[in-house]
Every structure is written in C-alpha cells, then in structure tokens.
Amino acid sequence: MITMQSPLKTPIEQFVIDTVKKKRIEKGYSQRELAYMLDVSVGFIGNTENPRYRAKYNLNHINTLAIIFKCNPKDFLPDGPII
Numbered sequence: 001m002i003t004m005q006s007p008l009k010t011p012i013e014q015f016v017i018d019t020v021k022k023k024r025i026e027k028g029y030s031q032r033e034l035a036y037m038l039d040v041s042v043g044f045i046g047n048t049e050n051p052r053y054r055a056k057y058n059l060n061h062i063n064t065l066a067i068i069f070k071c072n073p074k075d076f077l078p079d080g081p082i083i
Contacts, residue, residue: 007051008051008052008053008054009051009054009056011082012077012078012082013056013057014051015077015078015082016056016057016062016076016077017048017049017056017057019075019076020048020057020065020076021049023065023069023071027069031045031046031049032045034068037064037068038061038064038065038068039064040061057076062076
C-alpha cells in the first residue's frame with residue numbers, strides 16, 4: 001500500500017537551509033570549507049542541503065553561521081511566518 005509521507009523538513013527548516021546554501025555559494029565556500037568552519041562533517045552539510053535527508057541546522061549552528069557570514073542570526077529566518 002502506498003501512503004503519503006510528510007516531508008522530511010518543514011518549510012521553515014528548508015528556508016533556513018536554502019538561505020545558508022545561498023550565502024555559502026555567494027561567498028564561494030565549498031561544503032567542505034563550510035563544514036570545517038562550522039565544526040561539522042562534510043556529510044552533515046551535504047545531507048542538510050539534500051531534501052532526501054532529515055539533517056538540518058539547529059540554533060547553535062545558526063549562531064555560528066552568523067559569525068562565519070558576518071551577519072545577524074535573524075538573516076537566516078523569513079521576515080514573517082511561513083504558512
């Protein structure tokens with residue numbers, strides 16, 4: 001029997017991931033370079049950016065990412081709620 005499964009990432013989680021990926025590419029950082037700066041495995045970055053995996057950034061990651069990208073942690077969040 002085929003059933004509909006819920007997405008592995010919520011819309012706001014995907015928004016954060018997409019924002020981080022955009023900033024990573026704009027800065028010219030590879031997944032490996034970002035993983036080193038964030039002190040996580042290269043696999044974690046790859047799995048986070050891949051919609052088939054559950055990996056996602058937590059608040060501590062977002063804070064460190066703000067330091068890496070020299071921005072505000074709020075820059076990774078949408079201006080309003082995602083419905």
